[in-house]
Amino acid sequence: MDETKIKISNCNNIKNGEVSISPGKLNIKYGINGTGKSTLSTALELISQGKSLDILRPFDALEETIPVIEGGEQFSKVSVFNENFVNDVVFKEDEVIENAFEVFIRTQDFDEKQRELNEKLKTLTIDINSEDIVVNLKAKLDQIRGKFEFNKGNKSIKKNTNYKTIIKKENIFNIPKGLEKFTPFFSDNSICINWVDWKTKGKSFSDKEICPYCGENLSANFDQESILFSEAFKKTEVTNLSKILNDFENLNDYVPTEKLDILTSCIKEQKDEKTINAILYSFLTEYFYIEDKLNTITNFNQKIYDPNSPKQLDKILSDMKIEKSVFHYLGSESFFEVVDFINEKINELIQITVDIKIAIGKLQSVLTKTISSSIKDINDFLDSAGISYHLSIELNSSGEARAVLKYITGEEQYNVSQIRKHLSWGEKNAFSLILFMFYSISIGADLIVLDDPISSFDINKKYAIMHRMFSKQTGLYPRSLYNKTVLMLTHDFEPIIDFGIIKKMPSDTIDIKYIKNNKGVLEEKSVDLENDVKSVIEELKTHIEDTDLCMIHRVAFLRKYIEHEGIDEFEEAYDVLSSLIHGRATCKYKDCTLMPEDIVAKGIQDIQKWITDFDYDYLITNIYNEEAIVQLYFNESNNYLKLQLFRALFEICPSKEIKENDALLKFIHESYHIENDYAYYLDMIKFETVPEFIIDTINSYMIKTYNS
Structure with missing residues (x-):
């Protein structure tokens, strides 16, 4: 692919200029401090985020001067290593990096196994809502929903309005003495509720001592009769009672006749409260049980079980089965036909869980290997750079990952909290660079910018960092910046020596240019490694x-x-x-x-x-x-x-x-x-300038190899 030309103007100390970026290569831009390297990286990052470049406007610029960068539109996701990354993304309190699962664990292999599992999970659903026998049962049960509740602990019925209406001694089925003459009105379901309402309201017209409807004189016991009526009957109570009775009677397909008579007798007959409570409690226990089972089955999906424990899948499915021995009130042939249908559906799912558990096992295997590979990868780097810390990835039962830091001393490891306070400046930045590599790969960055990444490190850390970041990886989950589109802006000449002269990377994977800011004009010049870089x-x-x-x-x-x-x-x-x-x-x-x-x-x-x-x-x-x-x-x-x-x-x-x-x-x-x-340099023999971790590694090898 052809290189991309990036034009930049009116940004800080860059009046105008142009640089090129070759895709799939390490693009090294070597230049002295003050060239405008950080300005270029900031501009690329801002433009990829759709943000304004106004913060880069030169101090001496006219108001109408507009900072502009053109040509990098194809870089939709730019990842920049700079102070912002170190300050905002890594080392928050006791976490090494935020969103550790995405950064360290999620690989192409993991995604493939996850998709495979998800496809199988699509078959692990019970589509009962479209079956008529289930739909009808749920419709009848839904009529009762919310009318009764259990107290905390489910040991008693909450005494709400509906409950109090049922246990009231006088009602339209148990008419008080003195009001028997109104029985024809109470027994007629079509007029009962409106008639009670009409009669209650008619009391306000009785001050004329004549019937407001027929004009005849009121009877001598009218007032006493009116008081008795108003105390015994209210429209809301009559309405509630009628609805509850209707809801119970609508269950006639699922409750045998003798059991339905017992249930409705709580309303139609005079019974003491304890008897009514016992009957209702038994019925409601069955009702809440079947309602909970139906809700669990309806809402069943892959989130219900822990993907890290495939053994739980059998138990979850078995637990969804409906136990027939629980039912006494709900016990008709029609009801048990629905129960048998649902249980058979669950049995069918249990039969196919073998394939699903295999898929879960594969996903777990990838998960374990990825975590192990990532931990070893980073800890090997920390050892090679002489950093006395190790990374650990903790995965909880919900699949959430946390990357934590442990301090290594001898055989002991100690958890590190407030990481920023413990790592030295050099350790923090060296570690951050490797974390940045993992982070950039995880977000799929199409341009990775390193803004003077290694200039301040000692030579040992420089080598360890550059070697790890750009080496061609061949492990289980190879992750490096090799063959990625990388823009390295540096005033350090060592990357050119390492990658160009010593050829730690193939020549066709790097592009080296010298950049210079000549009075605001940013220019670049290609570096010919064969002719321009010499001893x-x-x-x-x-x-x-x-x-x-x-x-x-x-x-x-x-x-x-x-x-x-x-x-x-x-x-x-x-x-x-x-x-x-x-x-x-x-x-x-x-x-x-x-x-x-x-x-x-x-x-x-x-x-x-x-x-x-x-x-x-x-x-x-x-x-x-x-x-x-x-x-x-x-x-x-x-x-x-x-x-x-x-x-x-x-x-x-x-x-x-x-x-x-x-x-x-x-x-x-x-x-x-x-x-x-x-x-000039220090006397290397007198001052022993070899880093301690280097000689420790060599000593360990010599003892292991030759001191047997």
Whole structure:
């Protein structure tokens, strides 16, 4: 695939610029601090999230200036390793990373086994709601729902309005003495409720002492009769009682006649409360039992059981069966026909659970192997990086995963809470990078950005991190950034050496470019690993022999070459070059004493082995003077060569202003000498600079292998 061009403008210190990203490769963008690397990574992240780039607007920009990034639209999911990731995603209290299941466990293999299980679970449903015999039963039972309740513990009936209506002694079936003449109205179900309501309301018109309907005089006992009626009968009570009786009688298909008579006798006959309670309690116990069973069966799905315990599936299905011996009131042939139908459906499911348990077993196997693989993978990395902690993944019965940290000391392990307070800065960031790798893969990031990821680590951690992140994995669940689209923005040259020169990755999997910000214009230049990256010695020799270069540069490069090779071997040549560089008319030592003629001759003879036309007198007269160097400086376009010319000028014409700028002066001097970081180091024998964990690993191997 062709590389993607990313155009960026008006973002922080980038006025405009363009960089390229090659898909499926490690794209290394090497540049000094201040180039705009973090600005680029932030812009890519914001645009992938559909967020505004306003926070990147330059401070000196006009109000109408709009930050823009174009060309990365295909990167819909960009994952960026930066301070935000370390602060927001990892090391929250006692968890290593949030959403550990997705990050460490969910793999393609896991998803495939999960889909296989889900397909089988689709068959594990009891579609009873479409069967007429079940639908009819549920419809009749639903009429009773909510009318009666048990108290907490299910040992007694809650005395709600419906219960109180039933146990009331006087009702339309048990008419009080003195009101027997109204029996025809009470016994007529079609008018009973409305008649009670009409008669109760008619009482308000009796103050005329005549019947409000026929106009006849009221009887002498009318008032007493009215009081008795209003105390015995209310429309709501009559209505409730009629509905309850109707609901009971509607169960005639499922309750045998003799049992239905007992149930309705609680309403139609005068019975004491204890008897009514005993009858209703027995009936309601059966009702709530069948209702609960039907609800459980209707709602049955894969969430009801624990996928980590397949043995539970048989028990859950068996527990859903309806026990016929429970029923006495609900006990007709029609009712038991429904029960037998449902139980047979459950038996059919039990027969197919063998396949489902096999699928669950496969899923569990993947789960166990994935967790084990992820733990070993990360802990091997922590060991290789000398970090004295191990990761542990805990999975609860609901399948929720937590990644926790344990401190390792000898054979002991200790749980770590408040992780941020225990990890050192280097440990936290090194660990975060590996977690970021797992995280980016888990979310399916199509562009992974590493913003100066390893510059601050020691060389051992750098190697451990880079090796793990980009190695071609061959394990059970290989996960690395190899062949992913990765943008590494760095001012560290070591990734180029490791991946490009030492070839820890195939050359066709990396793309290396040097980026530079020239007064707001971001530019990139391809790095040819064969020709552009050389050892210092090879590069210096190339420049020394380059006759197209000004003699000042060839002299400077030769002097650095001698420093690398060893000044003692070419001491005379080094002293002659130093005298020339410092603008001395004749060859002198540093203390300004004249160099002996034979020493000068020996020095020039050695110099001419590299620079055949070297002539001290000509150079000091025509080249190493203020006028000539100034002209060369302003004719030069290469910044590095301009710096060398300035250093030569500074030796001839010292500047107080430059001398007072220590940082600039150090940089100028080191352009003429080998850099101090490469020239000096601690005595490796005296200070034993080998990391302790490295020697511990070697000792362990030697003892295990040879000290038997």
